[in-house]
Amino acid sequence: MTTTTNLLDALPAGGRERLTAIAHEVSLPRDTRIFEEGRRADRFWIIRSGQVTLDQHVPGRRAAVVETLGRDDLLGWSWLFPPYLWHLGAETVGTVEAVEFDATVVRALCEDDPVLGRAVYRYVAETVADRLQRTRVRLLDLYGPQGSGLEP
DSSP states (O other): OSSSSSSSHOOHHHHHHHHHHHOOOEEEEOOOEOOOTTTTTTTEEEEESSSSEEOOOOOOOEEEEEEEETOOOOOOOOOOOOTTTTTTEEEEOOEEEEEEHHHHHHHHHHHHHHHHHHHHHHHHHHHHHHHHHHHHHHHHHHHHSSTTTTTO
């Protein structure tokens, strides 16, 4: 996880208030398919409780789970980068409580307020970098020489 607890905590006070004003709480039941790989990414969430699996389509097989997200994790970053299509799929493991944001509105706020925009982009970039690093370690554990993915 990034060094900051969640996206809202990473924002300057004014930006936090602006994002909170457009957010709304959602409750997603168990086994809810939240989004599909390749489809339009038009919103994102901060998970308050519960877990969400991220998965990758595998032709001829069941989708492969690549990561599980939980409390305070950012669910969705594809909304920030054109062409605004999901890179993965997502499904709830159990009931999930989350804060949902409209991506178009947030992108407009980021354009209007460069300080807010810089903070949002930085947080998302740190999140993506952290997840990439964790994925590399998992790949080394699976395919590298025994124990190569473990840190000393």
